Amino acid sequence: MDLKRLHYFCTIAEQGSISKAAKLLNIAQPPLGKRLQELEEEIGSPLFTRTPRAMVLTEAGSFLYRRACDILSQVNSLKRQTVTIATRKQRRVTIGISYLYLRYFTPILMDYYQNRPDWDINVVVSDSSHLEAMLTDHSLDIALMQVPQDRQPWFVRELEPIDTITVVSAHYSAMLAGKTLNFADLNSIPLILLHRIGGEGTYELLRNKLFSTLSQVNISIKVSEPRLVLEMMEQGFEGAAFLPRSEFVPSQQGKYMVCPLAESFAIYHPAIVTLSTAQDRLLWPLQHEAGG
Numbered sequence: 410m411d412l413k414r415l416h417y418f419c420t421i422a423e424q425g426s427i428s429k430a431a432k433l434l435n436i437a438q439p440p441l442g443k444r445l446q447e448l449e450e451e452i453g454s455p456l457f458t459r460t461p462r463a464m465v466l467t468e469a470g471s472f473l474y475r476r477a478c479d480i481l482s483q484v485n486s487l488k489r490q491t492v493t494i495a496t497r498k499q500r501r502v503t504i505g506i507s508y509l510y511l512r513y514f515t516p517i518l519m520d521y522y523q524n525r526p527d528w529d530i531n532v533v534v535s536d537s538s539h540l541e542a543m544l545t546d547h548s549l550d551i552a553l554m555q556v557p558q559d560r561q562p563w564f565v566r567e568l569e570p571i572d573t574i575t576v577v578s579a580h581y582s583a584m585l586a587g588k589t590l591n592f593a594d595l596n597s598i599p600l601i602l603l604h605r606i607g608g609e610g611t612y613e614l615l616r617n618k619l620f621s622t623l624s625q626v627n628i629s630i631k632v633s634e635p636r637l638v639l640e641m642m643e644q645g646f647e648g649a650a651f652l653p654r655s656e657f658v659p660s661q662q663g664k665y666m667v668c669p670l671a672e673s674f675a676i677y678h679p680a681i682v683t684l685s686t687a688q689d690r691l692l693w694p695l696q697h698e699a700g701g
Contacts, residue, residue: 412484414448415477417441418456422474425463499529505540506532507554508634509603509611510679513571513655514553517681536633538607544684555610556678564685571653571677575668576638580647582666589671592618597625599648601638604631611676615651618674639665653677 421430427445431438449456456470466474504521506514511534522530533540533549540552545562557563575595577585585594600619604612612631619626629648632638635656642650642665657667 410448410451412481414444416481417444418448419474419477419481421445421457421464422466422470427464499527501531502528502550503531503533503548505543505549505552505554506534507537507540507552508534508636509537509555509605509653509677510553510571510655511634511636512658513653513679517553536606537610538605540682541608544682547684550683552682554680554682555605556680557682558609562684564683566681568679568681570675571655571679573651573670573674573676574654574657575649575670576642576652576657576665577649577668578642578647578665579660579663581649585668586666588668590668591671592622595619595649596623597627599627599629599646601630601632601641601646601648601650602628603635603638603651604633606633614676 417430417434420434421427421441424430424433427438427442431441434441445456452469452473454469455467456473457464458467502521502525504518506518518530518532521528533543535543537552537554537557540549540554541557543549544552556565556567575590581598588594602612602615604610616626616628619628627648630641630646632641635652638650638652639658639660642648643660643662645664660666
């Protein structure tokens with residue numbers, strides 16, 4: 410049962426005669442009648458009752474007509490969608506997002522999706538050092554990440570800095586709840602610090618601050634993802650951590666809380682980063698928009 414026979418059959422049913430259907434289909438009557446005969450032989454039952462005035466569908470013919478119309482409609486829709494995909498002009502754009510700012514950059518990523526239909530968007534989530542390497546070898550077009558320390562190879566559009574917050578496990582709630590913290594309040598408390606895989610970043614800034622302020626610095630764990638910090642606290646880690654405010658999610662079980670810092674400690678600087686080379690000119694309108 411091929412699609413062409415179904416199309417011929419539906420046309421005959423709609424026109425009420427082979428002669429009218431043949432004229433509409435622009436084919437001769439004998440081949441059209443032969444196709445109908447072949448379909449009836451395949452079904453094993455007549456599909457029309459022939460009368461002097463018109464061809465009337467049998468019960469089997471009515472059932473086949475309804476289902477055939479559905480099938481042909483789906484085939485036509487599939488063809489249109491495939492042609493649309495095959496002919497539309499798209500540029501494959503690979504976007505890297507740092508673990509450090511997953512929640513912060515999600516609205517920007519959605520803006521790209523909604524407002525740039527000509528982009529075939531592919532997303533990579535990784536550490537900032539890895540994203541820099543991928544930009545360098547042209548595996549990425551855009552990186553949404555911490556501002557690179559070395560600006561030379563990059564075109565950087567800095568966004569608004571994000572506040573640093575302290576997340577403290579419930580174990581210390583009696584001592585620290587409701588308090589605006591000084592760094593000295595974290596003396597000897599086990600700490601989880603965010604740490605990029607390669608090069609220097611926010612970890613080094615925090616470490617230097619801690620060692621210059623505390624008599625006992627207790628860095629217990631270094632991780633690359635804010636989500637993992639919160640999950641470890643949810644699972645019972647007793648200590649404290651520093652996070653960008655954008656990445657904080659309240660504890661469902663009350664296992665940790667936020668304590669504001671008494672002094673501003675601006676280390677989280679998100680940015681849109683591309684290579685400053687001619688082949689990336691397409692991205693300049695994007696960078697202009699991001700900068701307001």
